[in-house]
Amino acid sequence: MVDIAERPTRLAAAAAPPAPVDAPAPASRLLGLGGRALHRTAALLALAAVWETAPRAGLVDRVFLPPLSEVLGAWGQLLRSGQLADHVGASLTRSLTGLGLAVLTAIPLGLLIGWYRPLAELLSPLLEVFRNTAALALLPVFVLILGLGETSKIALVLYACSWPILLNTVAGVKGVDPLLVRSARSMGLDHLRLFQKVILPGAVPTIFTGVRLAGAYSILVLVAAEMVGAKAGLGYLINYAQYNFAIPDMYAGIITISAIGLVVNQLLVAVERRFSTWRVDVTA
């Protein structure tokens, strides 16, 4: 159980965004700001430049890697035709449903496991086995049992998202400073209020780290799931485009997924910050 409780936090620490680097005091503030923006996007711009020029220069086969401009053109066409919105909508519905269900089930379960030791002892071997089973390895099982429809895809997302949330929730509850618990107990708080006023707020930041990780997983596994037997969704778009040799469309789908992943992560990071100001500042 100790191991279970520890690993997600380390994972979370590794996945945490790097602290913003202090800008060296520049002569002109504006120049400094512009410089920083350039600095932060330099690598991306370089990637875009290489992507554009390499196929044109014949360094790579432009059939397999069309220049970025062509990809963006295809992306614009998909957007205008409304196809992109359909696919994005289908994907987001699935991943948000799965993520939402995971939040609703894994957080209460994690709170129980973290708080109630006998339950933790009972379940920990089971949890060990399941969390070390890659979600995608179970995809055929889900398809077999739940069919090719929405249910199996959402179930897969739910499964994959549950682990980071569950493990972080358990770790969060266990990580609450025992001194705070003692102090609250000395004021005569009963178990329920102790939980409500000390354990839960103390665990919130760690739980949110779990939710943020789960957000990333939800998109990762969904795309893979959509490549098998789906009729809409970004994973389907990519797979279908590749199958029909509509290579620019394929790349357009990939770019869209990256963008969605980024946006979802940024959103969850912002939410996480809001809920754990007291902790972010302490560790800063």
Added chain:
Amino acid sequence: MTTDKIYFDRVTKTFPAGAARRATGGAVTAVDRLTLGVRAGEFLVVVGPSGCGKSTLLDLLGGLSKPTAGQILVDGRPVTGPGLDRGIVFQQYALLPWRTAAGNVAFGLEAKGVPRADRAELVARHLDLVGLRGFAERYPHELSGGMKQRVAIARSLAYDPDILLMDEPFAALDAQTRDSLQDELVRIWERTGKTIVFITHGIDEAVHLGQRVAVMTSRPGRVKQVIEIDLGDRSAVADVRSSDAFRHHRHQIWSLLRDEVRAAQAAERPSTTRTEEAPAGRGTSAPVRAEEARVG
């Protein structure tokens, strides 16, 4: 006997041999048939060598653990669990990091069930009492160690317990902050008339604060001697700490402790595995000098 506010009646606390302890020889008796009375409104200081059972004693009194034998009476009634008639101030502050200073002070009031409408006024008054009027909306990480401890004291005072239990509350603070908090504590004590049980490593602190000082033996802890402190009129002399009476009491306690510290050292030396009991610089391994004696 029963007129005492607090009465430890032959209290024994034995910790069963845990997994970590098995190698070092079974159960640990932290406190052994300890008897001690504390009068109502008294400021009693407990000093003793490290690991002699001071914190254990406070836990028992706070109702956070139960004695193996004997009983503790508060107002003649045995302690059966934690209660709002006893407030504990811990060495490490124990403030909720997600609550502001005001929120932390309100915490005890919520526990007591004080109506929301009355809380704000009580919180403000007690933050004022500890000199933190302007810091109500600060979070613990925005406060210095001394301020945090003031908040913790305000929190314990706000829900108005009869008894204040303090476990080395100033040990982590620098000398200046400690001195000023000591003075403040005495002032608060005089104003509120609470019964205070104060644990410390510092002999100076003990003499300065206590009306009586209970010196404990090394483990298993018992009360070796209780010393009445008489410093005359405190407000009459500019610096209490340099008076003859102060030096006399300091020497008295120091002599009592010296033997116990030696005993504790002798008991701990053979077992090198128990590292948690003899932290470096805690006096057990350093020669004790009367001037700056911080025993324990």
